[in-house]
Amino acid sequence: METREDRGKLNRSTFVLEKDRRFTWNRKSLSIVAFLFPFLVLASVYAVCQTFPFGQRHILTVDLFHQYAPFLQLMRDKILSGGSFFYSLTSGLGVSFYALFAYYLASPLNLILLLLPASFLTEGIFLITLIKVGLMGFTFFQFLQVSYKRKGVLAVAFSTFYALSGYTIAYSWNIMWLDTLILLPVVVLALVRLMRDGKWLLFPISVTLLIVTNYYSAFFACIFVVLYFPILLIRCTEGEPFRRKLLVTGKVIALVALSVGLSAILLYPTFLSLALTSASGDAFPKTFELIGKPLTYLGQMFPFLQPTVRSGAPNLYCGLPVVFLLPVYFLSTRIRLREKILNGVLLLFLFLSFEINFLNFLWHGMHYPNQLPYRYSFVVIFLLLTITYDGLRSTREFRPTELGLLGVCLMFVAPVVIALDSEIKTAPWTSWGTVIFILLYTIIFSSFRAQSYKRRIQVNLLLTVMLLEVTLSTFSGIYHIGENEFYGSREGYSSGRVVASIREAVRQTKLMDEDKSFYRIEVKPHKTSNDPALYGLNGLSLFASSAPKAPVTFFKNAGYKNNGINSYQYRGATLFCDSLFRIKYVIARDTLPYEDNERTITLGNSHVTVYKNDNVFPLGFVAKPSLADYKSYYGNPFETQSDLADAMMGETLHLFSELKAERPDDRDVHLSTSSNSKYRFTRPDGVSDWVIELEWKAERSGPHYLNLDISSFDVEKASVEVNGNPITLDKKVKWISEIGSLVEGDDVKLFIQPSESVDSGSFNVHLASLDMISLTHLKDFTHERALSVIDMKEDQLYGSISCPEDGVLFFSFPYDPGWVVKVDGKQVDIETVDDAFLAIPVSAGEHKVFMYFRPVGYGIGLRITCVAAGVFFLLIMVLLIRKRRARKRAEEKFFFFDDDHDTEMKEDEEADDQVEEQSSSATAEP
Template identity: 30%
Template structure:
């Protein structure tokens, strides 16, 4: 019975590091959630940055597809229509996300928030497992470093970036797999974990693959025995390619889709430059340093201030091989260069400069650093007291130098002294551990307490910002109900927009088709067309903001959602639900209509300004006059533009000074604000009365405010809409990936559609496959002869079949290689056992001879110990 209790106690002690590495970060995060009053502990929500704008809407769209059986190839609810495979691969490919099928839609935000907490805990557990296997130990100390990995500055800065966190969980396992590949010729763990990482998020896995090449070289150099190096290199190459092959079902379609995005162009920097000094970069190891998620290039590398003490001890410890110190020191240096120099930074991010969220590979630096520091910790008792003391005073001097040198505003004086306080505490704890004078459980409890306080304080200070949950979800149910009702009533294919949006992806959140998108997979040609027509367009986004009735109709937007009363000259109220209202646009066009045959060549959509582009369209397409009539100029001055309205009507403003970012419009007692005006969209001022004096102002008073005012001609607009509506594409049926319809062309012409073009669309006219015309470099159009025609559009992501075939072949090849390797090793083991049994008599003879010599050797050993005993006593 006592033996059983001891065995259970031993088992619990062995599990303790893993349990603590998981539960301490989880409990810290839940404690912060309680303090922040995050639901269900209050009415706040952990919707930060892209989690607010992108992940929640995309998750909702994925959930709807899972629950309703929708296609995972394409979505009309994201932008004008988007390749869902590419979007899934970038944002949604985590295996955890398939749990959405059992999650109530009302708890989507909470599923995301607490999934982050779970992934933070799993990151700690994963790194703990790596340290345990790497150092062949279950020492409680591995959990100290695992906690700091789980709650590092990288996690504080990017924990909301839920799509990256799977790679943080898998990175230690991929490293462990690579170590087994090099040291034991065991390749399966490396291949499977790297393949899963690429599947989970191919973008962060680019950095993972770059790091694995560097780490593989480092492992080869650190290997004491360099025999079989060719085999190791061959294994590394084969199983790395197989890992990519396993993920090819997503990778290949993504590679094709990326050609349409702004990220598809690679512009290598021509000159080398530095972002910041070494002191400023290394000081980001201090506690409570504000995390960087903006356009500055600061790396988020904090992982406990104890590393400042332990790294010098690692470098001076005699038990750690010099070759290992040099190689890992160089690896750290290479990674630090990747943060501070522009060209290495460009390479690390997949030959692309990230649009904010800098140093996305810094979690790999943290893994290497913490591994080195744990090795210093486990060998601490072989270090001298002077080494520990020297490390402490060196860190103190470094902290005070940073305080004297660094002028960056994010470094307040409190940061230096709080860091110094924790450094002092850790120095005392390390000294007590080294001397072994403190009761071990007491020391462990003190260490966990200090670590938990530091990690939780840094995370609470630098992370977990919140928004009001009720405000974010306000009217979403009503918008969804209104959209669902109109889809039952109106069988045509149309789009819906909101007059004011919380995000550019509101449609995915409420479940309707729209014309706005914010995504890294956004079609750059569509963004260019938006900007040319006076709508908002950006590197990875395009928005309905700035739309006129004409551009709205060209994009197939038939209905508008609003909580406001909209002008009856432009809108007709169709339905209400709670505070939300659904309006039908009085000026709208179907998803497709006929235009002249030469329209694609004649219309220059990249006109001098948006108004000219729109006016030229109505002239070329319908022979109509200008719909946007330029008014007389107003009075311009620094930071201000005044204008007197000459005629009652709907007015739009083109701010011609592209340096102006924010504008406030004033008309009597009413005001309206516009942001990101430098993105080139038209400012919709609404209906103005003749004689009104309006003012546009910007806080950038140094800028000369220049602008053009345009009045909408409702007469010409109506003539144009009537003409284009005379030959519509009538939709008979549509699904996520197909559209079928018919059109009666009065003469030879071009069928314009507002379906964005990309490889993967197949077009058939009267049952015969037809090559589409790409209208304005963006939209699918079809040349048709006079008469009635049936038209069919079908979509399959370009490269999907090829990717699936490569993935299937990779799975089969991996099974074949694994089976062959297993059979070979089993045969080798059998041969070794047979040889061993054949040689057993000889071994026994040698063993008996050894036993004969044992009494003599034992006596010599005892004499030696007796001689040495007085010396050991004296030394002690």
Template identity: 30%
Template sequence: MTRRKFRQKTTMLEKAPFLLSFFIPVLIMLGIFIQRQIFPFGDNSFLRTDMYHQYAPFMNEFMEKLKTGGSLSYSWNIGMGSNFTALYAYYLASPVNWLAILVPQSLMIEFMSYMIVLKIGLCGFTFCYYLSRHFKTRDLGISFFSIFYALSAYMAAYSWNIMWLDCLILAPLVLLGLERLVKEDNCLLYCITLGLSIISNYYISIMMCIFMVLYFIALMIMEPSHQDVKTAASDGSVSMVKKRTPYLKKCVNFGVYSLLAGGLAAFLLIPVLFALKMTASGDINIPKTLTSYFSCFEMIARHFVNVKVEIGLDHWPNIYCGVAVLLFFPLYMMNKKIPKKEKAVKGVLLFIMLIGFSLNIPNFIWHGFHFPNSLPARQSFLYIAILLTMCYEGYRNIRANTSAQFFGSFWGVVIFIFLCEAIITEETFSFKEYYVTLFFICLYALLLYYYKKGKAWAPTLAILAVAVISVEASMNTALTSVTTTSRVSYLENQASYQTLAEKIEKEDTSLFRIEKDNRKTKNDAALADYHSASLFSSTANAHISDLYKALGLEGNTNAYSYTGATPFSSALLGVKYTLSLKELDSDLYTLQDEDGNVNLYKNRYSLPIGFMLPADMSDRWDYKILNPVEAQNSFATAATKCGSIFVSAQGGSSSIGQYTLTIEESGFYYIDVTNSSIKDVSVTMGTSTKDFSNVDRGYLLDLGKCTAGTTITLTTEQDEQNFTAAAYRLDINQLNNCMNALNSQPFITDQYTDTYLSGRVTAKEDGLLYTSIAYEKGWTVKVDGVEVEPQLFADTMIAVSLTEGTHSLEFSYEPDGLTKGILISLASLILLCILTAGTYAARKKRTAAADIETETENQKKETNDTGDTPEK
């Protein structure tokens, strides 16, 4: 007789915890959206920090590629051209994002915003599912802790960070999968969910993997040394025998299935690994000295309600997850019903995570062997998950706590709150946080008292608990999260930019770049679908940033932009057109078209995407040893026979906080601020003023056209700084001569797509074809049908040595490591299927054997009861 399990129909009461865990966070977020007048409830949007500057533009580019069939390997619309596979893996790899193909691009912002709401609800649901399976219960109490997981301070701080949210949804399932791997030798859930997590966002999954190693060790320590196993004797009898726990087998399973999870994601991981070598994060510099950011006492106080979340450069972790945890954690530790070993192990695990927030070297390790550039303690959602799990166990066993323990826990929390008020001097805390926390602690203590003593009707307590939890969670989220920006302002003139870019691309079939003089973000090109020369991304090519700074354009760790461009540096980058809301000087620009408030100008001085240089140009031009203006002059004189295109302006005087210059000759002027400590500069030119920010990023200040006799004054609020600078005038005649010389041997584009470019060039003599295509290992170059090794010009751009004559060239791109990654993922999937099938077959065989043993026992019992031999 085969054993079968008949599952009873789930009642509404059993469904309630899951429904509450999903719908309460969703309804709270929707209520906040309505109150904040977020579209369609008003004209605001939930575009915050990186969501404003990065995710919205990148999502728009992704939607455009999905709808037009563009390549997911490369994009000309992001920076100087970017490895889109790497960018996708970092910012867009959530499988849910593929639903964007069903959404009009006009609703791109709303797609992102309301996916956040949905994912917050799913966080509550998956954590509720984890608790129900971990504790084998459908008690309504699991929803209380699930709501706080979904609306924790981590979510309040980082909910806009859409690329991380899938990992928060999957984390409870990965935990459950690891527990099943250790306790039941069932490895499939762990492998699949960890693999999905790595695919969704490999960066947060680094922290997930570190934590899983720690949690696996914790589970192994908590495993009993021996287990009861059924064995069958020769006479057919079955008995229970204690066998040693197969620790080695569990370790092998953990290692194999963890590697398989990584292997499933290899099709993204391998290309990203190669791409990261080109970024500023490619080097690992382990700190030499152990330092502390703050005390654990101050850190634990961040469990209080309404504490301002930290998303800046301070290292404070966002660990609030309901003030009730302050009550439940000591009750958990004092509860006699919970094994001492479990309390000790999980207590140590929490402590390890806490010191990971407060000490620099553990913090460095947790963040993938790098210090985070703002957005601190990115692993704290895992701390929150374990803490809430422990606190739920304390809640469900609270009747095992004595009254003395209960009141001791309550008064201990009260004393801790008052101590924090007396000791902590951080500006993020005010008296309100202390007393609102105290108020909710009292409410929870009162509810727990009646629950523990059984002095109230259970449904009444449940309704009150849900109400109090909802009020606390919504209050904390509303006061610490969901900041807004104007949707109208963000999308203003976007249609005009897109229309003009689309029209000029039809008229001019060459490969060129367009820039704006009034960017909202460095990724505006991805919003309006045109090729650009600016980028803000963690996958930014560090060599481009270095070259930009050398030429006097803006560059930093993970960004570079067109800010500071001169007509000459602009030409070197292949920028041919400019979008502007104002009238530009006719000496440098020609009006090409207009749409609404937007004008499209053609740059008078531009160069094609490639042009010929002397064969020894790399030896002649060393951009690293010169200031930005001299680097451009040096390039011009080394590449052509013309003279310097920038002339030093005499008469400037430096003083503390100020630089003054009287213009002697009319022309276009640029200032090189040589004091790299100065960040913000205000320029006064007669009656007009102009402000520059982030000047310490090394870009030239473009003063525009200045008239002789005008006095220009540059000031900074950093009064203690000596304002050292140098002024230069653009020599239009020399610029014209230089550009004519460089344009005499152009690369003529025949065809281009996202990943392919073909064209031809006629070299007057042996030389070097310079291109403004940023070098990556994935580029393949063919000259006259024969593959050649591309050269690296200025450590950044692709260059090709050519002999005299006319040549056809082809450039094609495939992300480095993509093919290897796909093969590894396929092999991992096949191996996982084989292992799963083998495990299933073995389990089925064991089940069949157990059924036979059970049937034999039943037959023997029947024989003993009747004294007859049963029929065969």
């Protein structure tokens, strides 16, 4: 019969079985969740925002729209077509693709685009972004697990805060920076393993990947790791002798040097190419400036803010628990005082870097960033989350009243800071949303010491609230970016009928072109600042941080759309410059608002029309020696272009002729001029709705162009009328506007309507006509002295030329020191035209010309990388040999003890047999 005791034993046994069957998270499953949660949260938020395939929008905004996506398409085209990775003829008349690749395209995840057709470019970028954000959560989770050796589900929440921080949401469109946020936790994790466990292999691999995937943002991460190193060294070698600490430091320095060597093939040529960009000329700040915004930094840690994109305070949001747990960490008695002091000093230094202009300048690589301030703020987020995760366990040290008082203070401080600081960009729900979540965290943290609640319930409740907060904050941030920066329609970008028509027009134009020689093609009106890269054209437009500064300056002086830093666009072109730069075809998306009788229509459908320019010059030709002395200047683009034509011919052509403006007699606007181009105006008394008007009359037939600069005052609208047909002008236009082919006697009228707040001001205007006879004469001159191209690839050219006299062989390629030119087998020095274009001095006679492109420093970088790779291989071989020897010694030791054990067992068995025999004998005796 079963007793009461037996039943008790059975019940206890049953209870144990039920407990064993309860689901528990292990490290592998939590790692998957750490990846999936930020991935799915961001995907869900974009789905709500109608991103394809959940709608018809894409996630491309700001520079992802204008730069990164077109360059990703360019890389995809190069890989699939086998193009050169050194140089590209697609963008900017020709540009170092190696420099583009190093800054924008080195992430291995970009290879995902090869799996998708070109029409799904935006969706491929969407998928890459989601994967990168998921990997950020995954790697930060691994870092927390390895560094603190804890098995807890709350690490998933902290990793999600890292992956969906305010920095990530604000700059997720800077898709190449996200690789650094993925790899920073890996580098620090590898550093911990190296110092604490002696495992070194992951460290050089992770540092090399960090540098190679994006050297720019890696610079911020590397500075942070250097600053964080002493803290890690003290924590990971606690109690170790000084000699051990010194040995670890030496290993780290050696492995960092090895990593730099492994990345030299990309890093060294890129470093040299930066000398050509606008970023290389920034001067160190001359005066000390203190911004003085400590409350702003606190406010930037609150959720539901509008992300800082173009200007404003640093993006520091990484979860409200950080604000709550930061004082807990520094007041905790569990955490060593020395560690708290070092972390506090580092955190203070990082905040002072926001405050002090000297430090901010140094953090940005001795450069003043063009918008996008405080680009290194992600390292502050990393440190904040690391500190507060360590302080999480210390909440049980404090009484509920103490934590409750902290929460009440935060509930009062948060709305006050938000209300008082205008620098903080809030939403209508920011204040009350922040207070509600502070209240929830106060209740949960205060209950940690209560014995009436199970620990599992408290943790799960905290996890739920943390994940809810980051989800809502992510939605708020993406919503604000969509409102402020705009997420456009995927139709017309890389997919749709217009895009398909452009690609088909490019294909058919290539088949129809008669001479089959190299030419360029452009699109108007533009879609992005890099349309040639987006659509696979050989064009002029370029917007890239790695763009050389000299061509930008030339195109600015020549009247093209530019930003004066790293961009020039196919807006402001004249037929002369189209001919000089061999832009043979123009694809018009829409019907042109003006007549173009100088180009002929070759193709067209209901979406696009293709215009052909029959006046293009050769790719290379011998100009007069005077071209080497040509210098462009800013002010009058028509004179700048005319001077260039004169320098090429060595004589005065009068290529452009300016027209004199006339004022209508019935206008009350006070308008005066001291020259034929600069005008000053004053608002008429008692008039609110007023317009400035100028008139011209065409003096000869041909293409006419208007250059208007009204950037010094606010304008409601500006337009020009040609024989009554209106052409709308950009309100901030400073470049040339084409107004079409005019006939002698045609009327041109300019209308400028200033804003209501403008009472007076000034503007510059030039109207000029192009002399087609002079252009034809110039075309004939260049073709008579043309380079005959025998063979041409993207990064090399071979041809022959017959020079009637000494001159300058001009190429319509931007100058780059990576070009190597040989004339008749001998390398020659390269000259430049206006520091912007490639030119070679040649003598009279027949010559063979061969030129090729290799990034400056590529050979040296390659050799350094090969040496470093050899050293790395030897280190791995030594590691494997040591492991093999250690395993062999372990096996020998095992067999040694096993043999001893067998011998002892055998001796015991023999002794037992003897005893049994003796016993048997004794028993048998009578």
